[in-house]
Amino acid sequence: MELTYEYENFEHLTIKTSAIRPSNAPLIQIIDDDVSMLILLKDVLEEKGWMVITNTDPEKAVNQYFEMHPDLLILDIHLPMKDGFHVLEDIQTHNEKYFIPKMIISIQNDKQTRIKAYQSGADDFIGKPIDIAEFIVKIERHLQRKKMFDQSVLIDELTQVYNRRFLEETLPRYFQEYKRSKQVFSISVVDIDYFKQVNDTYGHLLGDRVLNEFAQFIKRSIRSSDLIFRYGGEEFVIIFPRTKNKEAKRRLTELIHAFSQKVFTYNEKSFTITFSAGLFTVDDEIVTPEEAFKYADHSLYEAKRLGRARVET
Numbered sequence: 379m380e381l382t383y384e385y386e387n388f389e390h391l392t393i394k395t396s397a398i399r400p401s402n403a404p405l406i407q408i409i410d411d412d413v414s415m416l417i418l419l420k421d422v423l424e425e426k427g428w429m430v431i432t433n434t435d436p437e438k439a440v441n442q443y444f445e446m447h448p449d450l451l452i453l454d455i456h457l458p459m460k461d462g463f464h465v466l467e468d469i470q471t472h473n474e475k476y477f478i479p480k481m482i483i484s485i486q487n488d489k490q491t492r493i494k495a496y497q498s499g500a501d502d503f504i505g506k507p508i509d510i511a512e513f514i515v516k517i518e519r520h521l522q523r524k525k526m527f528d529q530s531v532l533i534d535e536l537t538q539v540y541n542r543r544f545l546e547e548t549l550p551r552y553f554q555e556y557k558r559s560k561q562v563f564s565i566s567v568v569d570i571d572y573f574k575q576v577n578d579t580y581g582h583l584l585g586d587r588v589l590n591e592f593a594q595f596i597k598r599s600i601r602s603s604d605l606i607f608r609y610g611g612e613e614f615v616i617i618f619p620r621t622k623n624k625e626a627k628r629r630l631t632e633l634i635h636a637f638s639q640k641v642f643t644y645n646e647k648s649f650t651i652t653f654s655a656g657l658f659t660v661d662d663e664i665v666t667p668e669e670a671f672k673y674a675d676h677s678l679y680e681a682k683r684l685g686r687a688r689v690e691t
């Protein structure tokens with residue numbers, strides 16, 4: 379018997395990294411062949427507001443692990459076909475890019491077994507019968523550490539928006555999704571106008587503050603399903619999922635206008651700043667992420683050439 383939690387809204391899963399799973403609830407995967415145990419733990423964890431997926435079949439579990447990128451993996455040792463140690467070893471051979479904490483739960487709670495669990499890649503071990511209070515605190519700690527890890531590798535420190543590494547991880551997924559379901563989306567490369575002058579006039583520290591405010595402004599102004607990444611320097615990328623060219627252009631135009639109204643003050647001097655945007659929409663032919671980026675970047679160049687504070691497509 380296989381118990382698998384079905385997401386109500388499958389759309390959410392087009393991007394499979396926890397940092398941008400739209401429901402902010404952490405996702406926990408539990409593998410155990412004891413169905414009553416699964417039901418009990420799932421109840422307890424869902425009560426805490428966490429999302430839970432469960433598996434009894436270790437092969438399917440490993441596939442689902444790589445598909446869903448849970449925030450925490452909890453697994454039993456005694457499983458049919460393949461034991462928990464082998465599941466951990468299988469996962470390790472995949473050379474994971476992200477840290478996902480792993481906890482063994484087992485009735486076999488001797489020192490040798492625990493050592494073997496840690497050697498196989500487990501971060502934690504809890505003996506059965508499980509003490510729920512201890513189980514919950516341990517999970518909370520693991521989830522905190524996981525969150526910190528995700529933020530440190532995926533978020534740009536200065537601007538607190540996603541970084542280039544995460545863009546490179548994320549963008550291809552939209553192309554895969556497009557190939558599969560023809561889900562139109564738009565990509566924009568945006569760049570602050572005459573930013574060098576800001577640094578030269580007001581200093582690098584203020585430049586940093588402007589960058590931060592710019593990124594936060596965009597983040598606040600776009601929809602929750604849109605994503606902003608700092609690509610480098612004063613250049614950012616915005617992904618507008620399920621957004622046609624005309625609509626994305628309209629929204630960028632509004633963003634450009636709204637940002638140009640924002641007044642920055644430094645040493646009693648006030649100034650305004652603008653940015654330009656290049657837009658490309660994936661809605662017709664199949665292009666690669668690199669090509670799409672290149673087209674958007676070329677349009678950005680056009681926007682600069684045609685006078686800045688505008689969007690070109």
Ligand code: GH3
Pocket residue numbers: 536569570571572573574575577581582583584585586589610611612682686
């Ligand atoms: P354009 O309108 O053509 O984009 O002109 P620009 O001055 O914005 O472009 P340019 O590429 O000449 O200059 C970008 C500047 O951004 C130069 C660089 O020093 C500055 N910059 C890049 N990263 C940072 C940063 O993290 N902090 C600060 N303060 N400045 C940065």
Ligand code: MG
Pocket residue numbers: 410411412454455456457
């Ligand atoms: Mg078992």
Ligand code: MG
Pocket residue numbers: 569570571572573574612
């Ligand atoms: Mg610039």
Ligand code: MG
Pocket residue numbers: 569570611612613
């Ligand atoms: Mg630039």
